[in-house]
Amino acid sequence: MKTGVTGATGQLGRLVIAALLQKNLAPSDIVAIVRNPEKAADLAKQGITIRQGDYNKPETLEKALAGLDQLLLISANEVGKRLLQHRHVIEAAKKNQITHLVYTSLLHADTSAINLAEEHRQTEALIRESGIPFTFLRNGWYHENYVQAIVNAVLQGMLAGCAGNGKIASAARADYAEAAAVVLATSGHENKMYELAGDEAWTMDDLAKEITRQTGKQIVYLNMSEQEYASLLAGSGLPAEIAQMIAGWDAAIAHGHLFDDSHQLGKLIGRPTTPIADTVKKALESIK
Known part of the structure; x- marks a missing residue:
């Protein structure tokens, strides 16, 4: 069984390959599909096959996916360009008669108000239309999305945002x-969809209290309006469009769009998910 992983030198891709090796997949049965093979030299040393494949170049993808039985399509990171990029991968998978396509989507992609959801909804539709047996991994927010905010909170004495009391079930x-x-x-996942989120949901106020607990320094959460928060982010140097997008994510959080209590992630991996407190601890270690 040949397993391909796109975006294999990215942060998620590298962790997936490490996890596959821990599950005793032979390195020779793993194919790392990367845009720049030079960045995968360490993977090649482990016996993993490296193939060049660029989401923007369909001709490279058709060659990269040759002979694979299953493929993990890690969603591209260029917002606004991802649907076409994903289409290229899906078409190459179909031409190569791949029998299982796993896709990293977004939590509750079909109903989410987060602007990132639309490209995920459209990609899921393309995969269904392809006829390839699929698994949708609808990933929630990463704890790591908040590392810089945690560091800034310690330096500034506060967390800022517009998420209100919205619960974030990150992992x-x-x-x-x-x-x-x-x-x-493992088997039995074809044509299934998993809503993946952390076991313990938290609010931004909870995060401020956890930073306070670990540092002994009083950290408060300043809840702002969406526009106020966007202006604050833009004032810190972010492009206005990016600042507005981030503020929009927080506004969606306030309405529950990153909350899930089905515990499908913990059940799938067979253990409790990592608590946010662990990420706070690591973030604080980086500034000691």
Whole structure:
């Protein structure tokens, strides 16, 4: 069984490959599909096959996917360009008669108000239309998305945002990577969809209290309007469009769009998900 992983030198991709090896997949049965093979030299040393494949170049993808039985399509990171990029991969998978396509989507992609959801909804539709047996891994937010905010909070004495009391059921990137590895390494996941989120949901106020607990320094959460938060982010140097997008994510959080209490992630990986407190601890260690 040959298993391909796109975006294999990215943060998630590397963790997936490490998890596959821990599940005793032979390195020779793993194919790392990367845009720049030079960045995968360490993977090649482990016996993993490296193939060049660029989401923007369909001709490279058709060659990269040759002979694979299953494929993990890690969603591209260029917002606004991802649907076409994903289409290229899906078409190459179909031409190569891949029998199982696993895709990293977004939590509750079909109903989410987060603007990132639309490209995921459209990609899921393309995969269904392709006829390839699929598994959708609808990943929630990563704990790691908040590392810089945690560091800034310590330096500034506050967390800022517009998420209100919205609950965030995030998990560590490694948790999501392990879930992908489970799906690729075991049977019975075809044509299923998993809503993946952390076991313990938290609010931004909870995060401020956890930073306070670990540092002994009083950290408060300043809840702002969406526009106020966007202006604050833009004032810190972010492009206005990016600042507005981030503020929009927080506004969606306030309405529950990153909350899930089905515990499908923990059940899939067979253990509790990583608590946010662990990520706070690691973030604080980086500034000691």
